[in-house]
Amino acid sequence: MYEAHDLAKVARAGALCIAAILLVVVPALAQNDALPSWNDTAPKAAIIEFVKKVTTENSPDFVPEPERIAVFDNDGTLWVEHPMYTQLAFALDRVKTEAASHPEWKDTQPFKAALEGDMKTLAAAGEKGLVELIMATHAGMTTGEFQKIVTDWIATARDPRFKKPYTELVYQPMLELLTYLRANGFKTFIVSGGGIEMMRPWSEKVYGIPPEQVVGSSIKTQFEMKDGAPTLFRLPQINFIDDKAGKPVGINEHIGRRPIAAFGNSDGDLEMLQWTTLGGTPGFGMLIHHTDAEREYAYDRNTEFGRLDTALDAASVNQWTIVDMKADWKQIFRD
Amino acid sequence: MYEAHDLAKVARAGALCIAAILLVVVPALAQNDALPSWNDTAPKAAIIEFVKKVTTENSPDFVPEPERIAVFDNDGTLWVEHPMYTQLAFALDRVKTEAASHPEWKDTQPFKAALEGDMKTLAAAGEKGLVELIMATHAGMTTGEFQKIVTDWIATARDPRFKKPYTELVYQPMLELLTYLRANGFKTFIVSGGGIEMMRPWSEKVYGIPPEQVVGSSIKTQFEMKDGAPTLFRLPQINFIDDKAGKPVGINEHIGRRPIAAFGNSDGDLEMLQWTTLGGTPGFGMLIHHTDAEREYAYDRNTEFGRLDTALDAASVNQWTIVDMKADWKQIFRD
Known part of the structure; x- marks a missing residue:
């Protein structure tokens, strides 16, 4: 009744x-x-064929929905990374913001270079210098405070060439790809060398990827009860670097199963693509090759900003799909 | 057309x-x-009231679906932990299996005690001894090999008192609770001091919780290309201990947002419940109090196996719901 x-x-x-x-x-x-910003060239066909293959029941390559895991690098794969990672732009702005409380930075490298915009000295300081900047500017506050700093910065910062918020310089074809995969039962994850807490405050809104599906580099945090309130305090110690051979490690730790599709654009993504595609079951690997100096940038092993070298060789050996940005994408940036 | x-x-x-x-x-x-194995006592009413509150649109306590995160301890909250963690039973069996390749274990503690079933010496070896056992028996193979070892063991091992597989000694009321929360738009996570790779091989089948929603303790892994195949090799080094103050850290790292409901049963869950319920927004905290020596076990601060002490005090201060297993659960184990 x-x-x-x-x-x-x-x-x-x-x-x-x-x-x-x-x-x-x-x-x-x-x-x-489903992929209107993609030209009708080989990469689009390869994506559609792969998705059809793994979603067709009773096909030998069918993959049950819970195992349809797709992983995406962020810098250079989902948004612009040239001429400097957004994370570095953020760190440099943080140094400027905090400089008043640190008069010693005026005379100490790499802070001096950061304050003066001296990119040559910064580049010479290498990864060690970058880590120093990050430790000094990304730690020493609670996770909630840091989240607010990132949220405020990402809302106001502008890319120097395109004069737009960084979150508008995400690639329309990749947004369509994310949506297309999800519509076909995939769970989409970011697996980035960038800071995990730098991406989480906006990844859901911009990419439709919730915080729990973001994997990235991190610093250590410490739990404390402070005046009766629980806090997580950010410590100036590296916890995990989610790059190169770290990417499969991060994937295993966060996801706990092997992805069936991986999307990257640089040598930092090589091991992630190997882990995804060479494990005995069919996996899809794709590299975005930046070939469009006019609409975006053109770079690879033949240029100074050369992040794509061994992965490009591996792509031809392993039959990974290479996207020629200029030829394969009708539109670069989001609507 | x-x-x-x-x-x-x-x-x-x-x-x-x-x-x-x-x-x-x-x-x-x-x-x-929805919760037929729960008696119509206060805990059941509290759960239903909380779920109604956060799922009723336009109510002041409404929580949008993506933010409905619920976290569950495993040992003693979802399945039996008495008289020894299943992880320890697994480690002891691993020592026996591997003993032939390690003749030196016959005369070396804590391995000698493990082989002889000398629980008193093992207990005296404390956490340090347990870590030694785990490093020696959970590392030195690939993640795929370890997954197979766990899967085979969990299929054949039996609890000594109940003579059943451990995965049948999961609590029926908690299974119903997991299902009920998911039906109301919650995403359910395990947050356990146990090994993350010890739970993932069966968590989806038993709890409906996929590997990517399992947070736990872990050892370090290393990526290697071996004869053209990508492998993750398990190293005898601790990566993360997901217990006590480590639980909020693990939650932040894996989930990236604060849960709105947390379920535990011991002092190891104290900080997780604090993090969930004392952050300024309404959160639901629940402790399972083992009070049923006949159907399961009875233990707390007044018994030798005393894992519930400060958390019990905190529960009354912070209005966390306490489940009296004997009074509140019609049925203990899964159907």
Whole structure:
């Protein structure tokens, strides 16, 4: 026997029916347009063929939905990384903001170089210098405070060439790819060398990727009860570097199963693509090759900013798909 | 204009409609039975009231679905931990299995004690001894090999008192609670002091919790290409201890947002419950108090196996719900 509130539920079920029809039919009609910013070249065809293969029941390559894990590098794969990682731009701004409380930075490297915008000295300071900057400017506050700092910065900072917020310089074809994969039962993760807490405050809004699906580099935190309130305090100690051989380690730790598709753009993604594609089961590997100096940037092993070298060789050996940005993407940046 | 294959889609949409009606109406009718193994005592009412509060739109305590994160301790909260953690039973069996390759263990503690089942000496060796056992028996193989070892062991090992596989000694009321929360838009995570790779091989099948939603203690792994195949090799080095003040750290690292509900049973869960409930927004905290020596076990600060002491004090101060296993649970173990 149904009571009144059950009838209301039936009415709601009716509404759900219409939604169900829309959900099934509209994508069917729009099927050919799931990736409208991609030209009809080989990479688009390779993506669609792979997705069809793993989602077709009773096909030998069918993959059950819970195992459809796709991992994406961030810098240079989902958004612009040239001429400097957004994380570095953030760190340099943090140094400027905090300089008043640190008069000694005026005469201490790499802070002096950061304050003076002396990129040559900064580059010479290498990874060690970058880590020093990050430890000094990303630690010493609670996780909540840091989240606010990132949120405020990302809302106001502008890319120097395009004069736009960094979150608008994300690649439209990759946004479509994320949506397309999710619509086909994939769970999408970011696996980035960038700071995990630098991405989480905006990844859900910009990419549709929730914080728990972001893997990245991190510093150590410490739990403390402070005046009766629980806090996590950020310590100036590296916890994990999610780059190169660290990427499979981070994937294993956070996800606990091997992805079936991986998307990157640099040598830092080599091991992630190896881990994804060479494990005995079919996996899809893709590299974004930055070839469009006009609309974005052109760089690889032949240029000074040369992040793509051994991974490019590995791509041809392992049949990973290479995206030629200029030829394969109709549109670069998000609408 | 619809073509033939679109009409097929419409037919499928029709089937979806029926499914939608069943999905909406059947739970409505069965609503009062979402937690049938719980007696109609205060804890059940508290759970239902909390879920209603955070899922009612336009209520002041409404929480959007993506933020409905619930975290569960494992040992003693989802399955039996008495008289010894399953992880320790596993480690002891591993020592026996590997003893032939380690003749020196016959005369070296804590291995000697492990081989002889000398629990008194093992207990005296404390955490340091346990870590030694784990490093010697959980490392030195690939992640894939370890996964197989766990899977084989969990299928054959039996609890000495109940003579059943450990995965059958999971609590029916908690299984119902996991399902009930997920049906209300929660994402459920395990946050356990146990080894992350000890739980992942079976957590999805037993709890409906996929590997990427399991947080636990871990050892370090290292990526290697071996004969052209990518491997992650388990090293005898501790990476992270997900217990006590480590639990909020692990939650932050893996999930990246604060849970709104936390379930534990011991002092090891204290900080997790603090982090969940004392952060300024309403959070639900629950402790399982083992009070049923007949059907399971009875222990707290007044017994030798005394894992629940300061957390019990904190529960009354912070209005966490305490489950009296004997009084509040109709049934203990899964069907």
